[in-house]
Amino acid sequence: MNRYSHPALSFRCLTTVWALLLVLTGITVFVSRLDLGALNIWAALGIATLKASLVVLYFMHLKHEPRLLKLCLFIALLTLASFIGLTFFDVLYR
């Protein structure tokens, strides 16, 4: 047996995630047609982040990966967030 690979996710689990992703795509298109002012971009980013989490956790099996890998992803995202955050510290207060 292959003891290094994680257990196969069931077809039912994967299809449920896919259906959720399609529903969220529908919601993000619908919400973008409403005029919410500055809230539009935050709603779009929020829904995209939710979709991305579903893909990462289930399609990419992060849920079943060792803690080391989860920590690595966290650090990578933190790095990206600090790049964006620090840039805006400069850009917004010029």
Add this chain to the structure above:
Amino acid sequence: MTMQRDATAARLGMWLFLFSELLLFGGLFLLYAVYLARYPADFVAGGRQLDLLLGTGNTILLITSSLTVALALSALQQGRRRLCLGLLCATVLASLLFLVNKGVEWQAKFDHGLFPGGARLEETAPGQKVFFGLYFVTTGLHGLHVLIGAALLLWILGLVGSGRVTEQDPVMLENGALYWHLVDLIWIFIFPLYYLLL
């Protein structure tokens, strides 16, 4: 052959590579964010000129292809090799359809003079020039990743077909699938930021 393999380490290596891809696209998203803050009205005007139908269609295509490649991995792990091959074929087909749609979309933009240096774009506000510049760079780089991902999956399809990637040793398919999911992930952010601006 008694080669030692560690699938967890192989996946960790793949993830480290994906982080570098994340930062590559992260730089483009950072540029987008800064210029959106500077030219909000021009970005909205630019986004309105993108084809929402093609964008949504491509989103559905990529999400579905992400599903088929995830199913292909599960099928291989369950020892259903033929199903795995079929699902990989479907994934490659979806990626080609995505590129055809992208080509149609780009062609329309070129026909309308909406490209860097194009007649119509030259007359518009500076913010729209930035918007379309970023649009072409970001979707172009993403399209290149789709092309590479499709080639990678086609190669892995051959390896599964010839029995070199198997139920016992699926790490190649696992990593190929990870790459394909990254391509999907990036599109999940490109779609609302470029096509759904209002």
